[in-house]
Amino acid sequence: MLTERRKQLLQHIVEEYVLTAQPVGSHSLVDKYDLPLSSATIRNEMAALEDEGLVAQPHTSAGRVPTDTGYRLYVEALMHEEELTDDLRQTIRHQFHQAARELEEWARLAAAILATRLRNAAVVTTPHSPEPRVRWLELVGVHDYLALLIVVLEEARVLQQTLMLDQPFTQEELTSLARRLNDIVAGKNAAEISEQKIVSTPAEITVRQATADLLKSADALTPEPSFMDGVRGLLKQPEFTGGERVVDLLGVLEERNLSKAIPISAGVADDAGEHQVSIIIGGEHPVDEMQLCSVVTTRYGGPEGLRGVLSVVGPTRMNYGRNVAMVRYMSTLMEELLGVYFT
Amino acid sequence: MLTERRKQLLQHIVEEYVLTAQPVGSHSLVDKYDLPLSSATIRNEMAALEDEGLVAQPHTSAGRVPTDTGYRLYVEALMHEEELTDDLRQTIRHQFHQAARELEEWARLAAAILATRLRNAAVVTTPHSPEPRVRWLELVGVHDYLALLIVVLEEARVLQQTLMLDQPFTQEELTSLARRLNDIVAGKNAAEISEQKIVSTPAEITVRQATADLLKSADALTPEPSFMDGVRGLLKQPEFTGGERVVDLLGVLEERNLSKAIPISAGVADDAGEHQVSIIIGGEHPVDEMQLCSVVTTRYGGPEGLRGVLSVVGPTRMNYGRNVAMVRYMSTLMEELLGVYFT
C-alpha cells in the first residue's frame, strides 16, 4: 500500500539524500522537515517503503537510501521541476549570442554550460539530419593523384575526405568535374546518389561513390561532432572517490562512442511531444559501467529534421529537478537559435 | 662525487621503481640484480645518492625513490632507449595504412596507438603550418543573409565559418564572389590578405576579413584538432588512486587547452635535430597540477612547414626508455606518411 504519506516521505528521503550523500535516518528527517510525527512512526513507514523496494539500507542500522526504483517513482510522480530564474535564463542566452554563429560552437558551449551549472558531465551532439542531403560539392587538388572532396550539407555541415584518383588532374579539371557533379548531386541523399546510373568517367564514379559514403557515415551518430564536458565535476562526487569502478566508467565515457553511454533511442520516442526529457536511472542503463549513473537526455530539433541530443550524466544521486529543468531549457534555447539562423 | 657505480645504482633504482611502484631497498636490489656487493655497501652508496638529491625516502626506514632530478639524470645519461621490434613496427605501420588517408584520422590513430601501447595518456595534434595559406575558398548560402565560408588551406585542412552578410545573396552571386576572391586570395597568408587594399563591395570586404581571421585563429595551436586518448590508463596507475589531486589533473587535461598541459615550446628547440624528443619531469612542469606527471614530447613535420606534436603523459614513474622510443618511432612514421601523401 503506497499511501500519500509514504510518497511524501520518499520524496523527502530522495531530496535529503541528494543533498547530503548520506543515508538518511528517521530522526534527522523529523528534525529537518519538522514532520508532525515521531521518528518511530517514520521508521515504520520507512520499513514499508523498504518492502516496496523503494529504499534500502546499505547495512543494518544505517539510514535509508533510495533504490533505483525509488528514484524512478520520484521522477515520475514526486519531483518538482525547478524553475529557472529569469536572471539565469538571460545569462545563458547572452552567452550564446556572444558565441560564434556556428553549430559546433553552440554545441560545445551548451555542453560547457550544462557541465558547469549542474556540476555533472554533459554531452551535446551537434544537430544533424537523419538523412543528410548535399547542398554543394567541391574538389581541391592536393597533389597529382590526391584530391580533397568537400561536401556541404543542406544543414550547413561540412564533410571532407581525401580521395585517391585514377589519374592526375589539374585544378581546372577538378573544378569542372565538381561543377558537373554538383548539378547531378545537389539536393540528393545517399541512397539517391548511389542509385543514379549515369555513364561517366571513372573519376566521376569515384567521387560520386565517396560522396554517398560520406553521407552514409554522417547520418550515424558520428563520434566527432559531439562535445563532452564536466567529467571532472562528475568524478568529484563523493560516490566516485577512490573506487575501482570509476576508472571503468571513465573508460566508457572516453571512448568517443558516446552513443553507447547515452542511448538516445531509449525512452525518447521520435514522435514525443516537444522537449520530452528522458531519464535513465542507474541499473536501468544497459551498459554495466554506467549503472552508478543516471542520464538525463532530450532531443532538440531545428528546421528540416535537424536533430541533436543534449544530455547530462551524473550519479544516480543527482538533482533531477534541476537537471531536467536545465536540459529542457537548453533544448528550447538551442531550437530557438537554430530556428533564427538556419531557416 | 658521482662515481660510475653510483650512477649504475641509480639506474637500477629507477628501473626497479618503474617496475614495481614500490620504494626500493638495498636488500631487494642486491637480490634482483645479483650485485657483487653486500646490502650494507649499497646502503652507503644510497646515502650518497640521497646527499646528491637524486633519490629520497618517503619516510625514514623505507626504501629509496628517485627524485625528479634523479629521473633527469637517468634520462640524460643512463637510460637505454628501447628498441622496437620489427614486428611491432610492422603492426603499427599496417594500422596506419588501413586507416583513411586523413590528417585528423591519422592523429587520432596515433594517439590511440600511443595510449594503448604505452598505457599512458597521449596527445597528438594534427599537423598544421605555422603560417597557413589559402588554397581555395568557397561560399555557400545558408539562408538570405547567412553564408557559409569554406577555406581550404594549402595543407589540405578545411576551415569553416558562417558569415552574416549585409544583404541577401543568391547562390550564383555567392559563387561568383567566391571566384573573384579566389584569384585575389589564393596562396596568401593572413597578413597578406589583411594588407590588400582593394576597393570592393562590403560583402567582399567582410569575406576577406573573415578569411584572414580564420587563418589567424588557425595558426595558434587550436584546441580542436588535437586528440587525447588513454586518460583511463593514466588514472589506473597506482600513484593516482584515490587522491584528491588527481581530479585536478583531470581538470587540466580536460580543458582542451592542452597547450597548457603540454608546453611544446619548452625544450624542443625549433632547430632541433630530427625527431628530437623532449622530456619534462614532474616538478619541472610549470603547471602545478601536472607535477606528478612527466611529459614526453616530440614534433613531427611534413613538407612545407607542416608541423604537429606527439606527446605522452604519464606518471613520473614512467618507462622512459619505452616511451621515448615509441614517440620517436611514431614521429618518423607520421612524417613518412605525410611525405608520401602530401607532397
Added chain:
DNA sequence: GGTTAGCACTCGCGGGGTGAGAGTGCTAAT
C-alpha cells in the same frame, strides 16, 4: 680505504579490540 657482518632502531601497515554514535525493530502504553 673500501667492504661487510651485525645490531639496534625506525616506521608503515594490518589486525584486533573498543567505545561512541547513529539508527533500527519491537513492544507496550497512549
Added chain:
DNA sequence: ATTAGCACTCTCACCCCGCGAGTGCTAACC
C-alpha cells in the same frame, strides 16, 4: 494509529601492538 522506550546492530575512528622491511652505525676484515 501513534509514540516512548529499550535492546540491539553495525560502522567508524581510534589506539595499541607486533611484524617486517629497511636503515644507519660501528667494528672487524681484506
